[in-house]
Amino acid sequence: MANVKRAAVLVVISGMFVQAFAGTCKNDPRVTQACITVHGRLGFYNGTPSTRMWAIGTHHMFSVPTEKEEMPEYLRKLVPTFDDELYGDFLVCPYKKRLPEHMQPVCVESGKNLVHKLRIPRTQ
Numbered sequence: 001m002a003n004v005k006r007a008a009v010l011v012v013i014s015g016m017f018v019q020a021f022a023g024t025c026k027n028d029p030r031v032t033q034a035c036i037t038v039h040g041r042l043g044f045y046n047g048t049p050s051t052r053m054w055a056i057g058t059h060h061m062f063s064v065p066t067e068k069e070e071m072p073e074y075l076r077k078l079v080p081t082f083d084d085e086l087y088g089d090f091l092v093c094p095y096k097k098r099l100p101e102h103m104q105p106v107c108v109e110s111g112k113n114l115v116h117k118l119r120i121p122r123t124q
Contacts, residue, residue, distance in 0.1 A: 024109075025070055025093050025107030025108065025109050026091075026093045026107075026109050028093065028107055030095045030107075031093040031094065031095060031107070032094055032095060032096060032097065033093075033094045033097070034093075035091050035092060035093040035094075035109055036091070036092060036093075036094075037089055037090070037091055037092075038053065038055050038062065038089070038090050038091075038092050039055070039056050039057075039088075039089050039090075040053045040054055040055045040056055040062070040087070040088075040090055041053065041054045041056060041085050041086070041087050042075065042079055042085070042086040042087075042088075042090065042108075042111070043079060043082070043084065043085040043086065043119070044079065044081070044082045044084075045082075049063045049064060049065050049066070049105075051063070051064040051065075051067040051071065052064070052103065053090060053092070053106075053108075056087075060098070060104070061103045061104070062092055062103065062104050062105070062106045063103040063104065063105050063106070064105075064106060064107065064108060065095075065105050069107075070106075070107035070108060071107070071108040072108065072109075072110060072111070074111075075108060075111050075114075078114065078116055079116075082119075083118050083119050083120060084116065084117075084118060084119070085116070085117045085118070085119055086111070086114055086115070086116055086117075087114070087115045087116075087117065088111045088112060088113045088114035088115060089111065089112050089113045090108055090109075090110070090111045091108070091109040091110045091111070092106040092107070092108055092109065093106055093107050093109055094106050095107070
């Protein structure tokens with residue numbers, strides 16, 4: 001009987017783990033507004049949180065509090081270091097209302113039309 005309980009717990013935990021990486025943030029109870037598409041640049045920056053997205057053509061920055069839980073795995077793999085930037089159209093879901101001169105925390109549901117660039121070309 002103990003093995004059955006352990007298996008059930010493992011299945012539940014596995015399901016939660018998969019959901020966290022499945023790009024399902026729009027159903028997250030912390031989301032306070034409708035998801036929006038942002039044409040932006042995703043990358044890592046010094047400071048907290050380090051994962052940020054600039055909305056191109058604006059001064060607005062979005063923050064991704066924990067990229068492992070709030071960003072799909074395929075996007076994380078495209079931006080592995082501080083030298084990498086990812087441009088594209090991102091579907092983001094806000095956790096808080098937008099305030100002037102403040103980063104807005106979001107989760108990233110998906111990205112498309114993606115272009116990877118290096119901030120500083122790597123030397124060999």
